[in-house]
Amino acid sequence: MLFFKLIIKNTFRHGMRTILTIMGLVIALIAFGLLRTVIKAWYSGVEASSSTRLITRNAISLIFPLPLSYKDKIKSVEGVTAVSYGNWFGGIYIDQKHFFANFAVDPKSYLKLYPEYVVDPAQKEAFLKDRRGFLAGRQLADKYGWKLGDTVTLKGTIYPGDWDFVLRAIYKGREPSTDEMQFIFHWNYVNEYLKGVHSSRADQVGFYMEGIERPDMAAQVAAKIDALFKNSLAETLTETEKAFQLSFINMTETILAVIQAVSFIVIAIIMAVAANTMAMTVRERIGEYAIMKTLGMGAFRIGALIFGESLTICAIGCGLGIALTYPAARVFAHAVGSIFPSFDVDPRLFIFYAAASFLVGVVAAIVPTWRAVRVPIAEGLRRIG
Amino acid sequence: MSRQKPPIAEISHVYKSYRRGDQIVPVLEDITFSIEEGEFLALMGPSGSGKSTLLNLIAGIDRADSGTIMIGGLDITTLSETELASWRALNVGFIFQFYNLIPVLTAFENVELPLLLTGLSRKERADHVLMTLSLVNLLDRMDHYPSQLSGGQQQRVAIARAVVTDPTILVADEPTGDLDRVSAQEVLGLMERLNQELQKTVIMVTHDPRAASKARLVRNLEKGILT
Numbered sequence: 001m002l003f004f005k006l007i008i009k010n011t012f013r014h015g016m017r018t019i020l021t022i023m024g025l026v027i028a029l030i031a032f033g034l035l036r037t038v039i040k041a042w043y044s045g046v047e048a049s050s051s052t053r054l055i056t057r058n059a060i061s062l063i064f065p066l067p068l069s070y071k072d073k074i075k076s077v078e079g080v081t082a083v084s085y086g087n088w089f090g091g092i093y094i095d096q097k098h099f100f101a102n103f104a105v106d107p108k109s110y111l112k113l114y115p116e117y118v119v120d121p122a123q124k125e126a127f128l129k130d131r132r133g134f135l136a137g138r139q140l141a142d143k144y145g146w147k148l149g150d151t152v153t154l155k156g157t158i159y160p161g162d163w164d165f166v167l168r169a170i171y172k173g174r175e176p177s178t179d180e181m182q183f184i185f186h187w188n189y190v191n192e193y194l195k196g197v198h199s200s201r202a203d204q205v206g207f208y209m210e211g212i213e214r215p216d217m218a219a220q221v222a223a224k225i226d227a228l229f230k231n232s233l234a235e236t237l238t239e240t241e242k243a244f245q246l247s248f249i250n251m252t253e254t255i256l257a258v259i260q261a262v263s264f265i266v267i268a269i270i271m272a273v274a275a276n277t278m279a280m281t282v283r284e285r286i287g288e289y290a291i292m293k294t295l296g297m298g299a300f301r302i303g304a305l306i307f308g309e310s311l312t313i314c315a316i317g318c319g320l321g322i323a324l325t326y327p328a329a330r331v332f333a334h335a336v337g338s339i340f341p342s343f344d345v346d347p348r349l350f351i352f353y354a355a356a357s358f359l360v361g362v363v364a365a366i367v368p369t370w371r372a373v374r375v376p377i378a379e380g381l382r383r384i385g
Numbered sequence: 386m387s388r389q390k391p392p393i394a395e396i397s398h399v400y401k402s403y404r405r406g407d408q409i410v411p412v413l414e415d416i417t418f419s420i421e422e423g424e425f426l427a428l429m430g431p432s433g434s435g436k437s438t439l440l441n442l443i444a445g446i447d448r449a450d451s452g453t454i455m456i457g458g459l460d461i462t463t464l465s466e467t468e469l470a471s472w473r474a475l476n477v478g479f480i481f482q483f484y485n486l487i488p489v490l491t492a493f494e495n496v497e498l499p500l501l502l503t504g505l506s507r508k509e510r511a512d513h514v515l516m517t518l519s520l521v522n523l524l525d526r527m528d529h530y531p532s533q534l535s536g537g538q539q540q541r542v543a544i545a546r547a548v549v550t551d552p553t554i555l556v557a558d559e560p561t562g563d564l565d566r567v568s569a570q571e572v573l574g575l576m577e578r579l580n581q582e583l584q585k586t587v588i589m590v591t592h593d594p595r596a597a598s599k600a601r602l603v604r605n606l607e608k609g610i611l612t
């Protein structure tokens with residue numbers, strides 16, 4: 001078809017300009033895709049959390065602890081089936097870049113409460129027995145090549161000093177969304193040390209985790225737990241694990257909002273770039289469009305030529321963007337290390353790519369088309385020669 | 386005794402001015418004349434006298450300020466933009482000084498372009514294009530792009546494009562203005578043949594007396610007034 005041939009030929013008339021525009025679009029789409037994937041990864045911790053678990057923490061702030069003595073009182077609350085507790089350890093492996101979550105927990109009750117961490121019984125036994133032992137997620141162990149029996153040293157931040165741990169067990173996630181990047185060890189190991197050097201900091205718990213009978217009891221049980229400690233020295237705030245995860249996220253909400261905004265700004269910028277390309281192109285060809293109008297072509301056909309060209313550029317950009325997003329995500333995930341439990345590209349993203357590319361193509365063509373159609377033929381012809 | 390045919394074009398009391406800044410520059414003033422069917426008219430006059438403007442009005446690519454332009458019995462000043470576009474596609478063939486071919490299309494495709502607006506099939510279009518290219522003697526160059534053709538050859542492609550839809554009127558704005566003498570002769574000869582053999586009405590703007598000598602009627606435009 002001559003008409004389509006004309007569109008394709010026009011598209012590549014200024015090869016360099018077209019290629020640069022396509023590249024811009026591809027980069028913008030991939031940037032958008034990666035930012036979206038970051039946001040999704042951030043929230044995946046929430047998706048993985050259970051609604052039959054509650055978290056109790058100090059009502060003032062997460063950074064203030066609760067006394068260990070609360071454990072038995074919490075256990076006595078109706079509807080609570082299990083209680084565990086732990087501290088955020090905040091240890092650093094090698095340097096800041098190698099981030100992974102590390103917790104000191106009461107191991108036996110913790111594993112009962114988190115059945116999604118699947119551990120071989122013999123390994124579990126070894127872990128529970130060794131006070132210096134630790135349990136690692138499969139991905140974490142794979143990442144650093146740790147084998148059972150290896151000693152791993154974390155540099156303490158909240159608890160100073162170098163801490164040696166021995167890998168005794170590796171867990172697999174029961175669900176794809178289960179975080180396999182955790183580093184879990186004995187609360188007692190830290191507590192006994194504290195008893196020796198900082199007795200005032202001993203027997204303190206960062207948070208309690210409770211299992212409850214049914215998800216619909218959550219609000220009621222949480223209220224009962226908090227009522228127990230009302231007017232005590234350390235009042236508590238109990239919420240579902242999901243809400244707890246979300247409050248973590250809320251701290252970073254501003255950052256997420258910025259990322260969100262940036263991802264759309266990127267699209268707006270490429271819209272401007274594409275519009276500029278089309279404006280330049282059409283300005284150069286005003287004479288040619290005048291000829292076509294002279295031959296009897298109306299606004300519809302002139303518009304189809306310009307929209308066709310704009311959409312061709314965007315379709316190529318979209319295709320390349322889709323093709324390159326997976327490799328880009330892999331490189332990105334590798335570069336940022338293990339901040340995110342899972343960094344998977346959501347294929348639904350590509351629906352957005354297509355929609356955004358289409359929108360860019362249409363928007364970029366509107367003004368140039370309007371100009372080309374509106375310019376009087378006689379004036380367009382005068383611009384030739 | 387045969388009754389005289391009505392003129393193909395009747396231009397009456399046409400005025401046209403352009404706006405330059407906040408100044409209004411009159412270009413054509415009270416132009417009235419008619420053109421017989423099958424005429425070969427040369428419009429002459431100094432540069433800036435309004436020849437192109439008048440030609441554009443007759444061809445329906447510009448609008449008069451006032452006056453009527455009857456072509457083949459139809460007052461084209463009353464048509465809408467869209468109607469005018471369809472009217473041009475059917476009735477007028479254009480030849481320009483700078484050939485104005487589409488550079489990314491071959492000679493064949495350039496000639497085919499106006500046929501896209503007709504209901505012809507691909508095969509019919511190809512037949513028309515080949516016939517017309519043979520008329521301008523360029524069959525052997527049909528796959529060449531404009532940049533691969535000489536000026537004279539490009540102008541012959543442009544002539545083929547102008548006549549492929551079989552319009553009644555051919556308008557040519559300085560068709561030899563950019564050509565050497567030999568090519569100019571070829572192009573003029575071709576236009577003469579189109580006029581004589583195919584009975585096209587030809588209206589040609591030129592300031593080349595040699596070109597004008599091919600015409601059967603020469604009119605002069607000076608300062609917007611036809612003499």
Ligand SMILES: Nc1ncnc2c1ncn2[C@@H]1O[C@H](COP(=O)(O)OP(=O)(O)O)[C@@H](O)[C@H]1O
Nearest residue numbers: 379403404412431432433434435436437438439
């Ligand atoms: N689109 C336009 N805008 C302003 N002035 C114009 C325009 N077209 C033509 N003119 C002016 O009208 C006059 C006649 O132009 P034109 O018809 O092109 O003359 P010619 O073809 O005889 O050289 C000139 O003075 C030209 O500058």
Ligand SMILES: [Mg+2]
Nearest residue numbers: 436437438558
């Ligand atoms: Mg002129």
